[in-house]
Amino acid sequence: MHSIFIQPVLNFWSGYIRLVTRYPTLGSIFPFIPLLLLWSVVVDAEFFPRSFFPGPADVAKAFYDLSRKGILLAYLEDSVVRLVVGAAAGMFAGVFLGLLVGLNAGFYRALWPILLFFQAIGDIAWLPLLIIWFGFGIKTMTFVIVYTVLFPVVLNTVLGVRSIPLDLHRAAQSLGASRWSILTNVVLPGALPNIMTGLRNGLGYGWRALIAAEMIVGTSGIGFMMFDARRSGSVVEILLGMIILGLLWYAVDALILAPIERATGQRWGMVTQ
Amino acid sequence: MTAVIQDQGFVARAMKLARPALTFIAPLFVMVLFWELLIRIFDVHPGIFPGVSAVLIAGAESITNGSLFLHIGASLARVLTGTILAILVAVPLGVLMGVSPGVSMFLTPLFRFFSVLAGIAWIPIATLWFGYGFGAITFVIFNAVFFVVAYNTLLGVSSIPLQLRHAAASLGAQRWAMLWEVLLPGALPNIVTGVRTGIGFAWRGLIAAEMIATNLGLGYMLFLARDFYRTELIVFGMIVIGILWLMIDRLILAPLERRTIERWGLVR
Numbered sequence: 001m002h003s004i005f006i007q008p009v010l011n012f013w014s015g016y017i018r019l020v021t022r023y024p025t026l027g028s029i030f031p032f033i034p035l036l037l038l039w040s041v042v043v044d045a046e047f048f049p050r051s052f053f054p055g056p057a058d059v060a061k062a063f064y065d066l067s068r069k070g071i072l073l074a075y076l077e078d079s080v081v082r083l084v085v086g087a088a089a090g091m092f093a094g095v096f097l098g099l100l101v102g103l104n105a106g107f108y109r110a111l112w113p114i115l116l117f118f119q120a121i122g123d124i125a126w127l128p129l130l131i132i133w134f135g136f137g138i139k140t141m142t143f144v145i146v147y148t149v150l151f152p153v154v155l156n157t158v159l160g161v162r163s164i165p166l167d168l169h170r171a172a173q174s175l176g177a178s179r180w181s182i183l184t185n186v187v188l189p190g191a192l193p194n195i196m197t198g199l200r201n202g203l204g205y206g207w208r209a210l211i212a213a214e215m216i217v218g219t220s221g222i223g224f225m226m227f228d229a230r231r232s233g234s235v236v237e238i239l240l241g242m243i244i245l246g247l248l249w250y251a252v253d254a255l256i257l258a259p260i261e262r263a264t265g266q267r268w269g270m271v272t273q
Numbered sequence: 274m275t276a277v278i279q280d281q282g283f284v285a286r287a288m289k290l291a292r293p294a295l296t297f298i299a300p301l302f303v304m305v306l307f308w309e310l311l312i313r314i315f316d317v318h319p320g321i322f323p324g325v326s327a328v329l330i331a332g333a334e335s336i337t338n339g340s341l342f343l344h345i346g347a348s349l350a351r352v353l354t355g356t357i358l359a360i361l362v363a364v365p366l367g368v369l370m371g372v373s374p375g376v377s378m379f380l381t382p383l384f385r386f387f388s389v390l391a392g393i394a395w396i397p398i399a400t401l402w403f404g405y406g407f408g409a410i411t412f413v414i415f416n417a418v419f420f421v422v423a424y425n426t427l428l429g430v431s432s433i434p435l436q437l438r439h440a441a442a443s444l445g446a447q448r449w450a451m452l453w454e455v456l457l458p459g460a461l462p463n464i465v466t467g468v469r470t471g472i473g474f475a476w477r478g479l480i481a482a483e484m485i486a487t488n489l490g491l492g493y494m495l496f497l498a499r500d501f502y503r504t505e506l507i508v509f510g511m512i513v514i515g516i517l518w519l520m521i522d523r524l525i526l527a528p529l530e531r532r533t534i535e536r537w538g539l540v541r
Binding site for chain 1 (some may be wrong): 296297298300301359375379380382383386387390392394395396401402434453477480481484485495496498502504507508510514516518522
């Protein structure tokens, strides 16, 4: 009697485990199905008023409506473009500054505490001042993202550059390498894993800062959509925004960060987490 | 005579201790000088960026009328409440989920998804559910810390080699001993890293949430000053936020992380 009920469950479970070990992608999608089911059951039980806590079907309908009107795609594009442009600018400036500070002991002594301090102030604390300077708009948001991405990249680049053993510099020099080729062949490759860590942290923070900036100063974007929905009390659109944010990060992670990390990590013989 | 020598020893030791602090502070001091110089040379309007003295006066004012400590107290109380609640719930849950490899494999994507949403993304719905104020902000902080810590605990527990658990079990470890002497210690470095990351997100989320959803706290202080174009108060608030975070991160979180990682003999 007992095993009649238990056995199929166990069989199903072991089948699932086997399937997932063969296709890891399925393993990162499938767990969301019971979550969605649970969500709709809780909503249908009406523990909370529906307008306060809408179900998956409502959110799917909002997704359909908003994307048919073209609003969703436009907002998504705005957010992604801001993130990509800001992150690229912050990344280049960060690596450049990081090399400068990491390679020169004088710069390091003079700038390291200042960098730490500005990193600690945090992007969002700049918003009030930026609004006074640039008003509510794109300049403010760009500044916030560049700022947020910049500091983790700088700090990690400096760490990476300074962790390269001096012997490597000397070996390259004694083999007749010019300063430029030391930079491109020793310093940059040696610091690359750290630079990648910096980029990952920077994007993680920058993306959150973008959402905050869009909520507080924005006139478009996913963060704006969520906050606008909050004003009109539409929980559906807020939930939709949150889901899109989560998926967006998955996309950034899977399409941009993971491939670069795999390439550098494997080539450099390192295992990244 | 001996007293003098001892005294010199003390001074020398004090100097030795103070040196790193001095080399850290000196560049910041130079930066402040530069700031004042630039303001004077270009005659910057105080509505754009304040001079050093204006910031100092604004700071002294907010200290003497007590408003600064009210704001700091409110912000820290929210962070502490949210963080402690989150850790208390997240660690046991993470351990429970991590014990079985199948369960942890199943739940990892879910927790990754929610730890990505940490912090700011919860602000709109939190303010709608809890209204403006303590509840909404604590909820945001709780979420920022909870999912990151639970996810890291899960990772930490599931990364403990199965042999260790088998060894402990074959030596007669009961459930309780297994939890206290194998699972929790093994996951501790991950837990601490999770806490540090989580509080990092929570702190930013706090400032953003306070700008939107309250009438007390450091973020609110900044945003209120913006309404009156009081840049000197904004800059003072930014400096306070920077110093507070440096203190939280460098004096509490970073040493905690370093110590657990060193004690566990892990080198990163």
